[in-house]
Structure formats: C-alpha cells, structure tokens
Amino acid sequence: MEKKKAAAFFKRALGFVCVTIIALTLVSGAYLSFFFIVHQPVETGAREESADFVFDINALNYMDVGDDGSFSIMLLSDLHMTFGAAVLRDKKTYDGISKALETQNPDLVIVNGDAWATPLNLPSLTTFADFMESKRVYWAYAFGNHDSEFGFSKTRLVNKLKEYEYCVFDEGPKNITGNSNYFINLRKGGDIVYTLSIIDSNEYVKYRKIYDYVHADQMEWFGRTLDAIRAAAGGIVPVSVFQHIPVPEFKEVYDSLLADGYFDTHLSDKGVYSPDYNSGFLSFLEAAGGVDAMFFAHDHYNDFGGYAPGSSIYMQYGYCSGYMANLTKELDRGVTMVYLGLGADGFLTLDPSRDIKHIMYGEM
Numbered sequence: 001m002e003k004k005k006a007a008a009f010f011k012r013a014l015g016f017v018c019v020t021i022i023a024l025t026l027v028s029g030a031y032l033s034f035f036f037i038v039h040q041p042v043e044t045g046a047r048e049e050s051a052d053f054v055f056d057i058n059a060l061n062y063m064d065v066g067d068d069g070s071f072s073i074m075l076l077s078d079l080h081m082t083f084g085a086a087v088l089r090d091k092k093t094y095d096g097i098s099k100a101l102e103t104q105n106p107d108l109v110i111v112n113g114d115a116w117a118t119p120l121n122l123p124s125l126t127t128f129a130d131f132m133e134s135k136r137v138y139w140a141y142a143f144g145n146h147d148s149e150f151g152f153s154k155t156r157l158v159n160k161l162k163e164y165e166y167c168v169f170d171e172g173p174k175n176i177t178g179n180s181n182y183f184i185n186l187r188k189g190g191d192i193v194y195t196l197s198i199i200d201s202n203e204y205v206k207y208r209k210i211y212d213y214v215h216a217d218q219m220e221w222f223g224r225t226l227d228a229i230r231a232a233a234g235g236i237v238p239v240s241v242f243q244h245i246p247v248p249e250f251k252e253v254y255d256s257l258l259a260d261g262y263f264d265t266h267l268s269d270k271g272v273y274s275p276d277y278n279s280g281f282l283s284f285l286e287a288a289g290g291v292d293a294m295f296f297a298h299d300h301y302n303d304f305g306g307y308a309p310g311s312s313i314y315m316q317y318g319y320c321s322g323y324m325a326n327l328t329k330e331l332d333r334g335v336t337m338v339y340l341g342l343g344a345d346g347f348l349t350l351d352p353s354r355d356i357k358h359i360m361y362g363e364m
C-alpha cells in the first residue's frame with residue numbers, strides 16, 4: 001500500500017516537473033522570439049555625416065525665447081514606466097507630471113532617459129507621447145540604458161518619436177554611435193543665443209556588465225556641429241549638455257561632497273553609476289569652451305550637483321521623477337527646473353547656484 005502511494009506521488013511530481021519545464025520553455029522561447037524580432041534595427045531615414053559634410057544650419061531644431069530672454073526647462077529623469085505592470089505607480093507618475101506641467105509651465109521638457117523599463121517599450125512610449133502631446137508642451141528625448149533593453153529596438157522608438165508634433169527630436173547622423181544626438185538652438189529675434197545638446201550616452205559594454213559612454217565619433221560630431229552653430233551665431237554660443245549616464249568625473253564630485261561632510265538625501269550610499277571607462281567627454285567639453293553645465297539622470301537616489309576638481313562645467317543630477325524607480329526608498333519624486341536668462345553679452349546665461357531647482361511633486 002505504502003509502495004503504491006509513493007509511486008503515485010512520484011508520478012505526480014514527475015508530471016508536475018515535466019509540465020513546468022515545457023511551460024517555461026514555451027514562455028522563454030516566445031519571449032526570446034519576440035525580443036529578437038522586434039529588437040532588430042529598422043530604417044529611420046537618418047542622414048550620413050562625415051567631417052567634410054556641409055549641413056544646413058537652419059535644418060537643426062530651433063525654439064524661440066521670450067522678449068526678456070527667459071527660457072525654462074523641466075527635466076524628467078527615470079520615469080521607469082511599465083505600461084500596466086505597475087498600474088498604480090505609473091498613474092502616480094503621470095499625476096505628478098501633470099501637476100508639474102500645470103504649476104511650472106516650462107517652455108521645454110527634456111526627458112533624460114529611461115522613461116520606460118519594460119518589454120512593452122513601444123506601447124509605453126506611445127502612451128507617454130500621447131500624454132505629452134495632449135498637454136501641448138514641447139518635449140525632447142535623450143535615450144537611457146533601459147529604453148530599448150527589453151523590447152523594441154531604438155530605431156523603432158526613433159521612428160515613433162518622429163511622429164509627434166510637439167516632440168523636438170532628431171536621432172542625429174546614422175554613422176555615429178547612438179540614436180539621440182542633436183542640438184536645439186534657442187533664438188531671440190532670429191539670433192542664436194543658447195544651444196542645448198542632447199546626447200545618447202548609450203547602454204552597456206560587455207553585455208550588461210559595464211555602462212557605456214559617449215564615443216569618440218559622437219565627440220567629433222559634437223565639435224563639428226557646435227563650430228557650425230557658433231560660426232552662424234558669430235560668437236561663442238553657450239551650451240548645456242543633457243545625457244542619461246553620468247561621466248566618470250561625477251564620482252570625484254561625489255567624493256569631494258562626502259569629504260566635506262555633505263551627506264544627506266541628495267547622495268546615495270551606492271555611489272555614482274558611471275562607466276568604468278573614461279572616454280574623455282568632460283575634457284573634450286572643457287576644451288570646446290563655453291559649456292555651462294551637464295545634466296544627468298540614471299542613479300535614482302543621487303540628486304546632487306557640483307564641479308569636478310579643476311573643471312569649470314557644473315554637473316547636476318535631475319531629481320528622480322518616476323515612482324517605479326527608487327523602490328526601496330520612499331522619497332517623494334519630482335522634477336528639476338532649469339531657468340535660463342539674458343546675460344550682458346546678449347547670449348543666455350545659467351548660474352547653477354541660482355538657476356537650478358529641484359521641486360517635489362508634493363510641494364507643488
């Protein structure tokens with residue numbers, strides 16, 4: 001009798017294990033097929049640019065500033081939308097953005113990467129883009145490391161972003177690394193008075209082990225385009241740079257703040273999630289001159305700013321804006337506002353100690 005019971009139990013257990021293995025194989029097979037099909041790059045119609053390429057300066061993105069030269073930017077960082085996997089948290093994030101747009105009324109929103117972290121990245125992008133268009137606010141997008149990690153390829157996302165009227169976006173030349181490399185020139189009375197550079201800081205090297213960085217071909221393109229903008233404007237047009245993953249020198253800012261005894265909710269005890277390899281982008285920007293600031297996202301818990309030793313470029317984390325990021329730390333989320341104003345030389349100016357402000361959704 002006992003032997004029969006044991007045999008029946010063994011049979012049931014074996015059946016359960018077999019069914020589980022078959023189900024897992026089917027599910028993972030379906031997901032891998034989905035991933036490999038939708039992750040393939042598609043044609044976007046991007047142009048080729050080489051060192052001798054002569055582009056039309058008027059073909060770059062432009063926005064006009066007001067008569068008083070004021071221009072406000074709202075930074076949204078790490079929204080981490082899931083498209084339904086975390087309905088309540090996604091809703092809370094959308095409610096927060098709505099409140100921020102109503103109360104802060106920015107001239108431009110820059111979404112600094114990782115707006116979604118889901119295999120359903122394309123529907124998530126579409127939902128977000130429809131939402132932004134319904135608000136009739138101009139918005140720009142810089143790709144983060146999670147945007148195309150689990151689902152549709154970046155080139156498919158690029159083609160989607162290009163469909164939206166209020167989305168100020170350009171993927172940049174197709175023969176350089178990344179899919180969101182572009183400038184937005186700010187004009188006053190037709191003259192270029194400031195430029196915003198959106199950079200793709202890419203994803204990973206060595207298959208998800210280490211974060212990627214801004215590549216040499218991106219720097220070459222950046223320098224060439226900035227030179228053309230400055231030639232068109234007849235002066236050193238000041239610039240701010242927006243990219244998702246911070247440069248390695250931001251670790252030096254973190255270390256110096258710690259050494260000064262500055263440790264509060266603005267610094268994560270996890271450090272700075274920058275690439276191991278330093279491609280030299282900060283040094284490159286120092287040499288270019290006229291760079292006011294760099295703005296990053298990515299770290300969720302860090303929101304400090306400062307100068308790396310010997311650097312004249314202010315570096316700043318945007319405040320984490322999404323409720324699906326920061327899961328273990330129940331902080332309020334919010335936005336970072338950047339206020340540009342008219343300087344004595346006729347160009348716009350940015351004083352980091354005065355013109356950058358984190359605002360929590362709960363404070364609005």
Ligand SMILES: [Fe+2]
Pocket residue numbers: 114144145146244297298299
């Ligand atoms: Fe990230």
